Amino acid sequence: MKTGILLSGGMDSAALSWWKRPDIAFTIDYGQLAAEAEIQAATTIARRVPLEHHIIKVDCRALGSGDMAGNAADNYAPASDWWPYRNQLLVTLTAMKAITLGVVHIFLGSVKSDALHRDGTIEFVDALSKLLEMQEGALRVEAPAIDMSTVELIRASGISSAELAWCHSCHTSNVSCGSCRGCYKYFNVFEEIGYGLD
Secondary structure, three states: OOOEEEEOHHHHHHHHHHHOOOOEEEEEOOOOOHHHHHHHHHHHHHHHHOOOOEEEOOHHHHHHHOOOOOOOOOOOOOOOOOOHHHHHHHHHHHHHHHHHHHHHEEOOOOHHHHHHHHHHOOHHHHHHHHHHOOOOOOOOEOOOOOOOOHHHHHHHOOOOHHHHHHOOOOOOOOOOOOOOHHHHHHHHHHHOOOOOOO
């Protein structure tokens, strides 16, 4: 029975990979502006855990919205980094590859602050899991850190600052812009956890 993780290259999925040690990691280039840096970060984390790592490329930028797609946010967007049905898309693409590799359980790196978006809530994760479980392969989806902050997840995982430094959280570029919500989160977490970025 194999487990997998959707590994974006950000702090949350990296810490969850370190903590839960799944068998396989999946990283998706779906047309987001920071895809190259996310893939590099995820590849490095997967190598250091270590994890078998699969990269899936499907260009959906024409369907994107806001910071990650490089255009104006959709009218439904609760924040500038919202992309319509993004988590549903990413889990579906991951499941399509995972089932061919014998994975029966997929971990998501969702944390408490992701509840800003409906697809970052436990209700969404449970509903998506039920949908996949009723289909061939009966894949389960779980977000073990969904009631934790990023700092709490990092502490629980035991991941070091040296490992986290490989992560990429910028929403707008392959080189951190320093001014998007992803970059703010990255720097704030390092400061809160006391790692420092000197």
